[in-house]
Amino acid sequence: MKVSASDDDPVSAQYEAYPYPARDPAEESRRLVTGSPSRLLEIRHYLFAGGPLPQNFRALMAGGGTGDGTVMLAQQLADAGRNDAEVVYLDLSRASRATCEARVQRRGLTNVSFHSGAIEDLAGLDLGTFDYIDCCGVLHHLCDPAAGLRSLADALKPLGGLGVMVYGRFGRSGVYELQGALRGLGKGMDLPARVQLAKSLLPALPKTNLFVRNPILGDHKRSDAELVDLLLHERDIAYSVPELAAMTATVGLEIAAWIEPLRYDPATYLPPNLHDRLEGMSQLERAELAEQLAGNLKTHTLYLSLRTRTVAESRTTAVPTWVEWDGTAVAAMLRREGALAGGFDGLPLRLDVPARAAAFAELCDGRRSLAEIETALQERFRDLPLPRLRSEIAVCLRVFGGVNRLLLLEQP
Ligand SMILES: C[S@@+](CC[C@H](N)C(=O)[O-])C[C@H]1O[C@@H](n2cnc3c(N)ncnc32)[C@H](O)[C@@H]1O
Structure with a gap:
């Protein structure tokens, strides 16, 4: 089985042509894009029991793209005065890397090093080991996501952890049907032509179309890169909670937290008279039920660790x-x-x-x-x-x- 991406891989070519997400480095002077995973506070709370990050903290941004996570974490580390910390960027796409480099330069950050390569080849890249690895929106595009996750887990220091985001199965209802339709309609066309095709099809879709009926999917309206990522992707799969948990378990990783925790708690959605039905359920069963009930988890963000009990507790000193x-x-x-x-x-x-x-x-x-x-x-x-x-x-x-x-x- 092919487990590593190369220059002739369609996913690699896609991100070379449409770096994701579309970002203008000039905007760095106006705002910092933030989010989960990888906010500094989240890494401390979910993976280091609220304590300080280790000395000489090293973070890997695996599939860093145009740099949202890289820029955020590097800026937050700099703001926290963590001059000992290093952020290591890795991506297949040279075009994406160029955007991230320009953003980092624009901010005057000096704590990021840049590398081009594949997650699956990490062991041979000689990048060292890491206290934290961010892999946001990447695993679901790999030929073998479990192999990719294993490669990342192998690069963790013993106390280290991961912040991961992958697509959620139910929240993306309609996406795969529309991807299939666009694949059929666009056969033989190049990617820019398929973008135009999608743009002319979208407003004409019948209102019964599953994608049209899913109101939470709007990324494609932001830019061509986002449209390609959502509707014309060369390879993407989505996970339900148990599917994702099974993959993390095969790699020997513990789930520290699902983000946002309340969205993975079925009590958020159930009427009080049914709360007693939750008694005796494991955390995982609860998360599975929450996903089934909510239906709007289009992505899953989670923190993973090689250890148990990494989440901060409500001690009096906290x-x-x-x-x-x-x-x-x-x-x-x-x-x-x-x-x-x-x-x-x-x-x-x-x-x-x-x-x-x-x-x-x-x-x-x-x-x-x-x-x-x-x-x-x-x-x-x-x-x-x-x-x-x-x-x-x-x-x-x-x-x-x-x-x-x-x-x-x-x-x-
Ligand atoms: C959807 S983008 C996510 C970018 C970034 N992590 C974010 O959340 O904004 C996926 C990125 O993963 C990169 N990628 C895909 N397969 C990869 C692989 N096997 N190794 C390294 N990077 C990969 C792509 O080039 C692309 O930049």
Whole structure:
């Protein structure tokens, strides 16, 4: 079986012609693209129990593309003053690498090294071993994704972990049928001609078409590169939760977390009178059920480790830290709405929070520990019994952590 991509591989040629995602390096002066996996806070919370990253931290961006993850992590490491840390970029596509290099240069970052090559050939590339490996949107394009994942796991240091994103089976309903139709219609045409073909077909699709009926798929509207990636890809497969879990298990990796955790909790979708049906279910069974119920998980992002128990726990010393949210703004929203209001991929959600959640949110300033927050709340709500206060704090951590916005860090 062919397990390694080469220059004549259609996937390789595709990313040479349409680097993904389409990015203009000039935009680096205006904004930093952020997301999961690979935010620095997430790596610490999910893979290093909230503790500091190891000395001389080394991260591999495997299939780094045009550089969203690379630029984010390199910038966050630089902002954190981690001058000892190194980000290693690897991709088959030279065109994608050129864009990433330009973005990194634009920001004046000096902590990234660039390499061209295939994930499957990692062992022979002499890049060393890594504390963290990002592989976002890549494994599902390989000839043999399990072999690719194994190659990455083999390059981890013993305490290291991975942040992975692969396509989700149910959330992409309609994609594969439309890919098939476009393959048939575009037979014999080159890729740019097939892009034009897709553009003329899309507005004319019958409203009963499964892709048209899936409202959460809109990437193709952003750029030609995104359209190619979604609808004209040379090789892509999607995973259900159990399929993905089976692949990670064969490689000997533990699942530390599914992102966002709350989306993989069936209680998010079930009416309260059915919650007792969840008793006795394993984490994996719960995640499988959540995926079946939600139907809108078009990707799966997860953190994987060679170890167990890598996720930060709610110790009294832990410092709850907002991820790109501000405690004051969260508190204002909770007071206004009486719940955490938002949604994921077409599904609006109103998440119930305890009475003292707004006060808790304001106290989470990235400096106070849980013990200090508890003391401050006790002083403010003197009549509230301590067990009640503690259970409210636990619910706050579950809800805000469940949407991946409040993570726990341990100070060094
Ligand atoms: C969908 S893009 C994802 C890019 C980036 N990780 C992101 O999330 O923005 C997939 C990338 O994987 C690269 N790729 C595909 N197969 C690869 C392989 N076998 N080894 C290394 N890179 C590969 C492609 O060239 C492309 O840049």
